[in-house]
Amino acid sequence: MKKIILLLFLCLSIYFVTSCSYLNLQIKEKTIKNQNNNIRYPKITLKKQPKLQDKINRQIYEVALAGKKDLKKYKPETYDYLSQYSVTYRKGPLISILFQSSLTFPKLAHPINTLNSLTFNLLSGNHYQLKNIFSFFSNYEKKINKILTEKLKGKNLLQKFTGITKNQTYYLTHDGLVIYFQEYIYTPHVQGPLTILIPYSKIKNIIKKEFLP
Numbered sequence: 001m002k003k004i005i006l007l008l009f010l011c012l013s014i015y016f017v018t019s020c021s022y023l024n025l026q027i028k029e030k031t032i033k034n035q036n037n038n039i040r041y042p043k044i045t046l047k048k049q050p051k052l053q054d055k056i057n058r059q060i061y062e063v064a065l066a067g068k069k070d071l072k073k074y075k076p077e078t079y080d081y082l083s084q085y086s087v088t089y090r091k092g093p094l095i096s097i098l099f100q101s102s103l104t105f106p107k108l109a110h111p112i113n114t115l116n117s118l119t120f121n122l123l124s125g126n127h128y129q130l131k132n133i134f135s136f137f138s139n140y141e142k143k144i145n146k147i148l149t150e151k152l153k154g155k156n157l158l159q160k161f162t163g164i165t166k167n168q169t170y171y172l173t174h175d176g177l178v179i180y181f182q183e184y185i186y187t188p189h190v191q192g193p194l195t196i197l198i199p200y201s202k203i204k205n206i207i208k209k210e211f212l213p
Contacts (some may be wrong), residue, residue, distance in 0.1 A: 022115035025122060027087070039064055039083040042097065046121070055125045060097070063116045067101035074112040080104040091213060095121040115180050115193045117171035130168045133177075136208035144198070148179060151196050157186045174213050176200050 026045040033039070038116040041064035064083050082102045089096035096119040102111040120127045134140035145163040152161050170179050176199040183188075187194045200212055 010046070010059075016104065021049075036079060037081050041083070041085055041099070042087065044105055044151055046122070052122075052125045056122065059118060059127060059128055063094070063097075063099055064101075066099070066116050067103050067112075067114050069089055072202070074212075078105065087119075087213075088178075089119075089174060094172075094210065095122060097119060098171045111193060113183055113189070115169070115182065115195075117169060119170070119172055130164070130170050133144045133172075133208055134203075134206050140203075140206050143206055144179070147198055148196055151198075157194075158184065159186060160186065161186065172211065177203060177207070210213065 005016075026047075027042050028045065029040055030043045031040050041060055044053055044056050047054075055196070061075060064085065074106070081104070082104075083096055083099060085099045086102075087095060088098050097117060099116040099118075101114045101116070104111045118127060119133070126132075131140070137179050141164060143198060149161060151157070164179065168179065169181075170177060172178070178197050179197055180193050180195040181187050183191070183193050185194070200207065204212065
């Protein structure tokens with residue numbers, strides 16, 4: 001029985017390494033820079049998977065410019081848009097990217113700062129929502145809310161914490177899962193978006209193993 005398990009593990013390891021090598025993956029930074037825009041975002045190159053490459057890059061591009069989606073009615077010269085990114089997690093085909101954008105209008109007292117993120121599999125192109133990274137029947141909402149409530153005790157929030165949402169935003173790091181909320185939901189502009197790191201050790205029994213570092 002032990003030999004069978006060892007052989008199965010070896011086969012899976014070979015498949016994983018071969019698949020990642022097959023991708024021939026490269027990540028390059030792209031920039032859109034003009035009078036009113038300064039946008040940096042990653043572009044994925046998968047030389048042997050052009051359709052998958054295009055699918056992933058469309059998602060990245062849309063998220064990088066997400067802060068501009070409601071600006072069509074404004075003239076470009078009336079605002080400044082800044083967007084930058086960081087790869088917060090990378091393990092085999094799994095990647096998590098955080099986008100930070102800032103939108104400035106002349107009559108605004110301060111910029112509108114927004115966080116967006118993507119976590120997806122480079123082998124399949126699948127984009128993972130928060131619910132997708134947890135085991136079935138794990139009741140992850142209840143457990144995550146309990147952890148967050150404990151971490152937010154004593155914090156001076158704009159309103160009482162009401163729990164994560166159905167489409168809760170998050171990103172992965174090598175230290176843990178980060179849940180975040182845009183500014184003005186729980187925190188004022190001066191504090192920026194609310195981000196809470198949950199160490200993997202606190203969710204190791206409910207998170208799917210492939211999402212652990």
